[in-house]
Amino acid sequence: MIAIPRQKPVFRFAPSPNGPLHLGHALSAFLNRDMADAADGRLLLRIEDIDLTRCTPEFEEGIYADLEWLGIGWEDQVRRQSEHFDAYHAALAGLIDRGLAYPAFLTRGEVKARVAASEAAGIAWPRDPDGSPLYPADDRDRPSGERQAMLSSGQKHAWRLDMAKALDLIGGQLSWRETGDGERGAITADPSSWGDVVLSRSDAPSSYHLSVTIDDALQGVTHVVRGLDLFHATSVHRVLQTLLALPAPIYHHHRLVTDATGRKLSKSSGDTGLSDLRSRGVAAHDIRHLVGL
Structure with missing residues (x-):
């Protein structure tokens, strides 16, 4: 043996x-x-x-x-x-090719103005677990011809994950193993609460969510030990790990x-x-x- x-x-x-x-x-x-x-x-x-x-x-x-x-x-x-932007670009390209990421053209200022107008009218704007406003659905629902014309014109944009499409493709419920200072055991992920998260921007070749997910897999990380402020972000990482066929580490979110x-x-x-x-x-x-x- x-x-x-x-x-x-x-x-x-x-x-x-x-x-x-x-x-x-x-x-x-x-x-x-x-x-x-x-x-x-x-x-x-x-x-x-x-x-x-x-x-x-x-x-x-x-x-x-x-x-x-x-x-x-x-x-x-x-x-x-x-030194590893190529790895993040390749993963993003794969998500784009599968129709799981879309170009988002609204600027931060435009989103902020929409949120302010909505809340001034007494309509609460949905927010993610960190308290940031969720991105409007307009760009995700643009006609493909309009979207392509904007891309061809060189208009600045970010790439965002189509969370609804991603979760529909995954099916079933996602979870992770937690050993930290808050909840422990099998934690049910809630990625929809984050909306269409950013994967890259014109001024940042990759987002934290995308790069950290890929890095942990490429480095063979088995245990992620980090602060409780990133507890809820693990839901997004579980989505990306599943879409990219990457292993899920054990997580330990410690007190701050x-x-x-x-x-x-x-x-x-x-x-x-x-x-x-x-x-x-x-x-x-x-x-x-x-x-x-």
Whole structure:
């Protein structure tokens, strides 16, 4: 009898180099490292830099410095999303060819104006789990001739997933295995609550949803450990995994680190970064205590 070696579990820490890491990132990095060690698994580092306008080499170098200071090691080969746009383009092209993605021409300003007009008239506009307005159905229902003419004219557009068509093709109910700090067990996905999510924009070659789904599969990730703020987004990822015939990892959505008001920490809000704490004399071993570990 031939003994087949057990594949090691694969975890990943995947920050974006668009600002300094803060205590929330430290918690996620520690948990990924701790859970990988407990499972005799591997920890990968992925740099999610699809936003070419906000992500910088300086912030990327800061990520390496912060992780090294915290004593968190990772496998040498780092995957940068900006080096793999071809993989995302190929997946998107396949969805377009199957009629599962369509060009969306309305600008953010146009959508915002429609939402404002609707709500001013007392008609609530449907919103996704993050609170953002769902995209209007106009573009999805455009006549094919009109759509092709707009494309041929070079009009700017995004590509969006036709969620209703995708779910009709999939049939049945989607779920994922959850081991995190909120609900646990088999979680029923609710992708329709997100509407027609963006897959790419004229100013971003791929969306977070598309790139992270493909990356996890190509890197053989078996366990996704990330914050509870991404819990509901897993519904979208399960749709894309199913459409693209990709494996589904086990998910662990952990608690968030919040400030004194209960607001989660954010790079964009200028919350204290790990590098600032280091410069103020905070020791690396104190960070585990500060994040509740």
